[in-house]
Structure formats: C-alpha cells, structure tokens
Amino acid sequence: MQRNLLLSLVLASLCGSTTAAFAVDAPIVYGLVKKEIKYINQDSAADRREFYGPTDVDGLEGRLGVKGVIPLGSDFKGVYNLELGLNSSLDNAPAADAASDERIRIRQANGVVGADKCGFFTFGQAYLPGMARMGAYDPLLGTGVQMLGLDFRYIAGFVAGYPSLTRSPFMNLISYATPAWNGLKLTLSFDNNDQTSAARTTTAERWWTTELAYDVEFSGMKLSFTGVYGDQSKDGTKAKDEMSYFQTGAKLSVDRFAVGLGYYWLEYNNPLNAKNVDDKSYMAVVSYRVIDPLLLAANYYMTKFDKQGVNTGEQSQFGLGAILGLSENVSTHLAFALVERESNTALGTSLLPKDTTGAKKDNSATLVLAGVTFKF
Secondary structure, X not given: OHHHHHHHHHHHHHHOOOOOOOOOOOOEXXXXXXXXXXXXXXXXXXXXXXXXXXXXXXXXXXXXXXXXEEEEEOOEEEEEEEEEEEEOOOOOOOHHHHHHOOEEEEXXXXXXXXXXXXXXXXXXXXXXXXXHHHHHOOOOOOOOOOOOOHHHHHOOOOOOOOOOOOOOOEEEEEEEEOOOEOOEEEEEEEEOOOOOHHHHHHHOXXXXXXXXXXXXXXXXXXXXXXXXXXXXXXXXXOOOOOEEEEEEEEEEEEOOEEEEEEEEEEEEEEOOOOEEEEEEEEEEEEEEEEEOOEEEEEXXXXXXXXXXXXXXXXXEEEEEEEEEEOOOOEXXXXXEEEEEEEOOOOOOOOOOOOOOOOOOOEEEEEEEEEEEEEEO
C-alpha cells in the first residue's frame, strides 16, 4: 500500500498532474557572491602582510541555496531550506584560519513544520535562536568590519568571534517558536553542539537556548528587542553547567535614522586553572540612509576579558562604512576600522614574531576595505 502511494505521488509529479495530494510550490534557488580587498596596517612586530584580496568575508561567505514551501492542509505548511557556504579564497595568514580557505560547508539543512496559529517546529541545521536578529542590528553586517569580527584574525592577538560568536551560528537542533502575540515571540531550542556520537559518550553536551523577541511600531518609530539565554550541561567527565551566555540588544528606527545597543555576557570554566570566567562585551551602532541606495553607518565594540580566562585584558573596534546599492541585486561597500588589543600578559612570539623582547602585550591596527556583493 505504501509503495503504491509513493509510486502514485512520483508519477503525478513527473506527469505534471494537478490532482496530487498536496500542491507543492516551486522551489526557489538563491545565491550570493561577496568579495573584498583589504589593506591592514598593524604593529611591525606582527610581521604580517598588509594587502589581502580578493577575499571572502569570513563567516558570511558566498552561498548557494534552495528553499520552498509545501502546503499541508488546514493552514499547516512545511518549509525546507538547504544552503551551502562557499569560500573560494586562499588568503588567510594565520594557520588557525586555514579551515576557511577554499571551504564548502553546510550552513543550513532544515525543515520547518507548523502554522501561524500554533507556532512552528524546526528540525535540522539552522540558525541558533537570536543569532540572526542580533547580527541584523549591526548595519555593517556582511562586511569585513561586521560584528562577528572574524576577519580581524588578520590582526595579531585579536580574539575573533567576540562579542557575539559564543557558539557557531548554525547548529543541528530542534526548536519551537510560538505564534507572535502583540509583537512578542518566544523560541526554545535544544542541541548537543554538533558533537560526534563517540564524543557524546564521555562529554555529552546538552544545550538549551531561549530567545525572547519583540517588535513594535509606534508614533512613526520601529523598535526591535532581542534577549537570548543559552545554558550548557555536560555529562561524563565534565562538570554540569560548564558554560552559559546571555545576549540582549535593541534597535530603534526613526525614518532614515537608526541606533542600536547590545550587551553580551559569557561564563565558562577555564580548564587551565579550574576558575569560573566572565567575559563581557558591549555594542553601539548607528546608521543613516542618506538616499535610498546609500547607507552610512558606524559601529563600536568593547570586550573586557576576565583575568581568570583563557584571554585577558580587553579589545575594541571602531568602524565606519558606506554601503551603496547599484541595483536590486548588486551593492558595493567601503569601510574603515581602528582595532586595539591589550592583554594582561605578553602576546608571545607566536603572534608577534618580531617582538625581540617577548614581552609586548598590545597591538593596534588600521583596516581599510572595499567590497562588492552580487545576489540572486
């Protein structure tokens, strides 16, 4: 019986029948190509080249995907999304960045089932709750001076990924998002950090992540708020509740002007000294749309590392950028950033090979970049 049903569905789709059990919408194929050239001037002790390009924007590389909707009846629907990340560059100086070179990775591979009236379940590789919303608060997202800070690996001593990347943005997860109620929505997610089955037998991670999102319009203004809490428990040889994080941010838009603020807190146990560590980061962003195709923006980030942590001291980033849309599918951007890193201990000759004293604790850099984005 099941074989006959499956055969009938296949034949109906092949023959273009309009009497299939469910009318499936045509899938949408989409893609993006983003390239930059970078000039970086930093302390000569770093002994790193000054020019890079053309490169991908690390973490937000080119991509190719397909998505679609399958009606399930009674207002229910299924949504699928398959997306590959495509990094074609051979540009990264630090060995730690080599994994990004010429990389093809799965960004998303998920299915969503539900209805507007009762919420949606997501299964598979998808954005962790809060990641997409918090990222969108930075108008320079998708450039080399984005909030993810991944491209600052080019700058010796800078801790890439802070303040937002406490974890990978994508995880194989199970999540449930409630229906929106007066602009308020709650999402609960579970995953085990994409561990292999072998690793889970001894150090199984269980992550629960909760997101509270709120969007409202009043008096010609738009307010967006996001709060995220993630908590990890490990079984086996590791202590429970070894890591947790909290992220919160808000963006207020008035006509062509927008301002955003964010706060990030990360707590973990340092395996080197068995001490609890609290790292904190702060974000401020502002943007102004001069004309419809032209957006001017600035961002500032400050991260303060706990003295008991793997990283100590602090680091900061100040960025300025302009994004110009040439058409609906093509845009260019120009950006500038000042970056500083100051540690409580020496950065070491592995990061600063021309530091003859071996005692230098800081590094500063100026970054200028230009890029282009094509999408379809």
